[in-house]
Amino acid sequence: xxxxPPTAPPATHDKQAPAWLNAVGALLRPWVxxxxxxxxxxxxxxxxxxxxxxxxxxxxxxxxxxxxxxxQEAGLPSPYAAAERLPIKRRRAVVTLSPRPRLxxxxxxxxxxxxxxxxxxxxxxxxxxxxxxxxxxxVPVSIFVGRAPARESGWFSVLFSENWVVVGRxxxxxxxxxxxxxxxxxFAAPIDLREFVAGETDTERGVRKLQRILRVHFRRIRAAVxxxxxxxxxxxxxxxxxxxxxxxxxDANASREGIDRDAAAEKARGxxxxxxxxxxxxxxxxxxxLLTALWEKIYRGVHMNHFDRLREIVPGHExxxxxxxxxxxxxxxxxxxxxxxxxxxxxxxAGVNLNLPLIGSLLRRGGAFFLRRSFSDPFYSxxxxxxxxxxxxxxxxLMYFIEGGRSRTGRxxxxxxxxxxxxxxxxxxxPDRPVVFQPVYIGYEKIMEGESYIxxxxxxxxxxxxxxxxxxxxxxxxxxxxxxxxxxxxxxxLKPLLDEVAPDWQQAAADPEAKPxxxxxxxxxLGERILVNINRAAHAGPINLLALTLLAxxxxxxxxxxxxxxxxxxxxxxxxxxxxxxxxxxxxxAQEIIxxxxxxxxxxxxxxxxGDVLTVDEKPGVLLSYFGNNVTHLFATAAWIGCxxxxxxxxxxxxxxxxxxxxxxxxxxxxxLPWSEAEFGERIQATLEFLQxxxxxxxxxxxxxxxxxxxxxQSDGAFRLRSLGHTLMPAIERYYIGLALLVxxxxxxxSASELENLSYLTAQRLSLLHExxxxxxxxxxxxxxxxxxxxERRVIAVDENGKLVFEPELEAVAKDARVILSREIRHGILxxxxxxxxxxxxxxxxxxxxx
Numbered sequence: 001x002x003x004x005p006p007t008a009p010p011a012t013h014d015k016q017a018p019a020w021l022n023a024v025g026a027l028l029r030p031w032v033x034x035x036x037x038x039x040x041x042x043x044x045x046x047x048x049x050x051x052x053x054x055x056x057x058x059x060x061x062x063x064x065x066x067x068x069x070x071x072q073e074a075g076l077p078s079p080y081a082a083a084e085r086l087p088i089k090r091r092r093a094v095v096t097l098s099p100r101p102r103l104x105x106x107x108x109x110x111x112x113x114x115x116x117x118x119x120x121x122x123x124x125x126x127x128x129x130x131x132x133x134x135x136x137x138x139v140p141v142s143i144f145v146g147r148a149p150a151r152e153s154g155w156f157s158v159l160f161s162e163n164w165v166v167v168g169r170x171x172x173x174x175x176x177x178x179x180x181x182x183x184x185x186x187f188a189a190p191i192d193l194r195e196f197v198a199g200e201t202d203t204e205r206g207v208r209k210l211q212r213i214l215r216v217h218f219r220r221i222r223a224a225v226x227x228x229x230x231x232x233x234x235x236x237x238x239x240x241x242x243x244x245x246x247x248x249x250x251d252a253n254a255s256r257e258g259i260d261r262d263a264a265a266e267k268a269r270g271x272x273x274x275x276x277x278x279x280x281x282x283x284x285x286x287x288x289x290l291l292t293a294l295w296e297k298i299y300r301g302v303h304m305n306h307f308d309r310l311r312e313i314v315p316g317h318e319x320x321x322x323x324x325x326x327x328x329x330x331x332x333x334x335x336x337x338x339x340x341x342x343x344x345x346x347x348x349x350a351g352v353n354l355n356l357p358l359i360g361s362l363l364r365r366g367g368a369f370f371l372r373r374s375f376s377d378p379f380y381s382x383x384x385x386x387x388x389x390x391x392x393x394x395x396x397x398l399m400y401f402i403e404g405g406r407s408r409t410g411r412x413x414x415x416x417x418x419x420x421x422x423x424x425x426x427x428x429x430x431p432d433r434p435v436v437f438q439p440v441y442i443g444y445e446k447i448m449e450g451e452s453y454i455x456x457x458x459x460x461x462x463x464x465x466x467x468x469x470x471x472x473x474x475x476x477x478x479x480x481x482x483x484x485x486x487x488x489x490x491x492x493x494l495k496p497l498l499d500e501v502a503p504d505w506q507q508a509a510a511d512p513e514a515k516p517x518x519x520x521x522x523x524x525x526l527g528e529r530i531l532v533n534i535n536r537a538a539h540a541g542p543i544n545l546l547a548l549t550l551l552a553x554x555x556x557x558x559x560x561x562x563x564x565x566x567x568x569x570x571x572x573x574x575x576x577x578x579x580x581x582x583x584x585x586x587x588x589x590a591q592e593i594i595x596x597x598x599x600x601x602x603x604x605x606x607x608x609x610x611g612d613v614l615t616v617d618e619k620p621g622v623l624l625s626y627f628g629n630n631v632t633h634l635f636a637t638a639a640w641i642g643c644x645x646x647x648x649x650x651x652x653x654x655x656x657x658x659x660x661x662x663x664x665x666x667x668x669x670x671x672x673l674p675w676s677e678a679e680f681g682e683r684i685q686a687t688l689e690f691l692q693x694x695x696x697x698x699x700x701x702x703x704x705x706x707x708x709x710x711x712x713x714q715s716d717g718a719f720r721l722r723s724l725g726h727t728l729m730p731a732i733e734r735y736y737i738g739l740a741l742l743v744x745x746x747x748x749x750x751s752a753s754e755l756e757n758l759s760y761l762t763a764q765r766l767s768l769l770h771e772x773x774x775x776x777x778x779x780x781x782x783x784x785x786x787x788x789x790x791x792e793r794r795v796i797a798v799d800e801n802g803k804l805v806f807e808p809e810l811e812a813v814a815k816d817a818r819v820i821l822s823r824e825i826r827h828g829i830l831x832x833x834x835x836x837x838x839x840x841x842x843x844x845x846x847x848x849x850x851x
Contacts, residue, residue, distance in 0.1 A: 415527030445482025642725025
């Protein structure tokens with residue numbers, strides 16, 4: 001995980017803390033280690049002539065000592081030195097919002113701060129001209145002791161972690177002794193007191209307002225750091241069942257099923273208990289303790305990027321974390337990363353299949369809430385939607401996967417809109433609370449489920465979750481799975497998106513239970529943009545680059561010199577023509593990447609007198625394609641250019657652009673690319689310039705740069721271009737299969753489902769004949785998406801009998817494929833293309849057997 005930056009040298013001040021306080025501080029120093037946020041406190045609190053007063057949430061000697069030390073380490077004025085510059089006489093420049101606790105009896109109620117009242121009086125007097133120049137900056141400081149236990153801390157320390165309960169002196173002392181090495185001090189932006197009181201006419205009113213704002217600030221920070229107060233699960237379930245939508249659903253269910261209303265109400269309550277999380281801070285910290293040891297054992301580091309941008313937006317927002325779904329470890333890894341970097345663990349949507357005896361209870365206590373695979377029961381759907389609404393209304397952050405299930409091929413899957421739709425409808429009920437979706441990319445170098453993914457892709461049924469399966473999977477924990485990278489993408493704020501997609505969305509807030517006509521369009525747009533932003537935060541790691549490079553060759557083997565050159569070309573391309581500012585690239589050199597791949601046992605070196613060869617064996621090759629698919633989109637533009645020159649030594653620049661704009665909508669839908677057609681054309685131009693600068697392409701003399709050419713077929717340049725083009729060629733071949741089938745069978749001959757099935761069978765058999773081992777080549781969902789995109793662009797339509805009709809220019813588009821595809825592949829596709837649906841019916845069983 002990330003380390004704290006080096007501390008600034010202590011600042012020197014005229015006034016020091018009392019000797020007795022320094023002595024107590026010296027005693028506690030070995031037990032306290034402070035992590036400050038933000039990392040650069042001086043950027044937030046630059047040197048200023050104004051006096052500074054610090055505001056902390058709770059009164060206590062320990063908090064004063066921690067604040068004193070944090071200021072010294074950050075080079076800020078200490079509370080005692082800052083008091084010298086205050087316009088009023090105080091021992092230290094610290095204000096606590098909670099009063100000093102009594103030794104006996106009830107805790108006193110908060111009162112108006114005398115220090116703030118005196119400062120406000122002086123500043124207001126200065127604003128009125130009586131003593132000009134008076135101003136004070138008020139700095140809120142949040143202090144958390146024992147929030148993230150280290151591996152070496154004991155189980156007993158978990159009991160004294162930071163929470164919402166105001167503890168006494170003895171418990172605070174134990175917390176310091178046991179968890180003081182995990183202390184977080186968070187400085188906030190200062191409040192300009194003169195600016196704050198400018199509009200206030202009454203001191204008392206102004207102080208009350210300031211204290212109220214500070215309390216809200218501290219509550220938001222506490223909720224963001226340790227999570228909201230979760231002590232009343234039963235109350236939450238009562239709120240769900242008593243909500244008007246659920247009460248209406250109870251009445252409807254009782255009437256529909258002919259049962260007593262009380263029985264229907266109990267059924268609703270049963271749904272709520274089945275769904276609801278029961279998050280416990282104690283369980284979360286205990287899980288963090290265990291996971292720290294687990295990740296250190298099975299991973300070579302968990303690396304995180306762009307987290308600071310997330311930290312800035314969390315307070316005051318309802319954050320929905322929407323990561324990609326690559327592995328079962330995603331569910332635990334992302335919450336762990338958030339927790340160990342100062343944010344609360346979100347409530348996590350989990351399939352009800354994980355609600356196993358004992359395991360389900362532990363997951364529930366860790367923040368999981370369970371959902372069924374189907375929402376076909378309107379009664380259950382209403383209860384679940386109301387539960388989501390209650391969570392959002394309480395400011396509880398959520399985490400769910402919009403792809404539905406885990407990707408078996410490594411590609412980003414088409415979004416499912418169920419939970420997104422519920423989130424949008426919940427927002428309409430309380431549109432004043434801003435909602436933000438945080439896309440997250442998680443990149444692995446090995447996954448525990450690799451073997452099962454291969455089996456599922458070859459047709460084996462998915463193994464159901466069970467205790468037996470869990471026990472069998474424990475053996476996987478003995479292996480090492482390389483490094484993990486967690487990149488936070490650009491956040492999506494819901495209100496601006498709705499303003500764009502549905503300008504009249506606020507009218508729907510008047511009746512939030514209604515389903516507005518624009519909802520599906522908004523959900524589709526939101527889902528697509530989330531996946532686009534996940535891809536814009538991808539990480540090109542060493543295993544990804546090895547996979548893309550080695551699997552681009554027929555035998556999955558390369559001479560070491562060629563492999564080094566191709567990896568270097570890929571890294572240079574990502575730097576010279578960046579995909580986005582959030583994409584990260586491994587810092588390893590090409591030679592280090594190869595050595596790392598050998599250590600991870602992905603590739604094998606074959607010694608040879610003329611130069612070593614690096615190769616991938618058959619079984620690792622299938623698994624390695626998964627990691628190549630993770631980052632295929634990063635090279636889409638260069639791959640398109642490589643495809644164009646695969647069978648053409650010379651090609652007009654205008655043809656590359658024209659054909660690129662034709663194919664781009666389908667590639668964009670499949671890979672979730674971020675550009676418009678015009679922007680894609682600009683990227684093609686930029687990539688062509690890069691390839692020319694690297695000597696892989698050149699302009700033909702006498703053509704004014706209109707014609708480009710590559711080197712001869714056996715040259716290094718031609719080899720590099722073919723390798724780049726290989727990542728996109730399977731998609732182009734799939735498109736041609738679909739178009740060729742449609743054109744050859746003619747108008748009014750095939751339905752959409754028949755075309756999908758024909759395309760699948762043709763691709764499946766073609767893969768057997770031409771050794772196309774990539775599982776996604778004959779993925780039915782990709783053909784389905786291609787056909788859907790053809791319909792969206794109105795290239796094809798459905799007649800009254802459910803058959804497809806197409807525009808005449810589709811035949812010309814199909815003929816353009818000869819520019820890209822080799823004669824062998826075109827001939828193989830056309831030869832295997834059935835002309836009659838009846839033939840498909842006869843051959844289906846045989847084709848399934850062949851597969």
